[in-house]
Amino acid sequence: MKKVVLSVTLALMVATAGEQFAMSDADRAMYEEMLENNPADIFVAEGGEIFEEELGGEEALAKFLGIEENALPKYIATFPRYIEKLGNVVGVDQVLQAMMAEQGKEQIKLKDPKMFAILAYVKSLANDEQFNIDINANEHMKASYELGKQTFMTPRGGRGLSCNSCHNKDTIGLILRTQPLPDLAEAGAGATWPAYRMTKSSLRTLQRRFQGCMNNALMAVIPIGSKEMVGLELYVSKLAQDKQKAIAVPGLKR
């Protein structure tokens, strides 16, 4: 009798232990395979095509930014950054929108998957570069970084949580309903998005990922491209920079 109870308990323990992992073995095998062949590559290639054909590609972007074309990778690694002619600290996607406007092209919305794809392509030009963001470069950068940090730290929403409630040094690696809490710095979150999100079967950007966490935590979701979102991206990218994480886009996420 005792033996039966014991084995039932054991079976139960194994079952619950399995659920403790973010990925099942089958998912893990799929992840390994996708690492070789990231499904996002096709989106990124599509983004590249639109970028070349409709916007004039790297040459046009470099010209727009007032830099040499071969300086582009290093320059992209400084975003989000203050662009004087845009009057704000902006993400690469906002620069692309301004280019579309200047060229009289129909503008693609920031939240459009097409924009995610172009952004992924342009950011991938900086692959293997480390971030080189200067948060003290000017008042605009200082303010944006502070706003991002404040947005990260401020508790809000239905459950009174902040990003920092889950992403702080004390809770890293602890389990939130079967999900280990990632270390945003070590995971190089800023350097690995846009990424293919396996659970969503689509290419997502960093700001879109932030929205996911806001939604899960019952925080009001704020729009992509808002000052606060750009600030959050700046804050999270700086975390990756401080850990010397190289840009590797598209990433692959659970």
Place this chain on the structure above:
Amino acid sequence: MQKKVKFIACTALLSTALTAVNASDLTKTYEMPDATKILEKDLLKPATTYTLPKSCNLNDTASIARGEYIFHNLNGDQAKDAPPEGIVKSIEKDGKKEPKQYGNCVACHNIEGAVGGGNIGPDLSNYKTYFIDTKIRDAQFVYQKIADPRIDNPATHMTVNLTTGLFDEQEICDLTAYVMSKK
């Protein structure tokens, strides 16, 4: 010859004029939506002290059952089991039907019967034996902790459940009764 120079000068002038217009315009050519109002409305109110209501009957089995349901589930859409009496699966907000939110306490706490329980908060298994019977904790402490954990620990990583308005006093009472009950 002269004509040609003039022409070039002219186009140059024209194009600088055009770029100048564009340049001043560029600050408005991309999306930068305002989020400040959304964020202001969403802010968490200051830490608040609460007293266990007199109406709270910690031995009421119906209350304990409701507390158990709220503890283990995320919301009315995700919950698989039928809710005990007194718990709804959806609510109306601004004329729209949306899932009723539950505590999802199991996301951070292990407890009897937890499936995929987290470990961000302490293990609440055997809570009655270890914490209540030993008088380390009492009902007032547990109620306050669930209602607003910041009173006990200003730097807490736990959710705030009453000050946010997500739950009412009775629901906090149900959770308190469940955590303190013998399981």
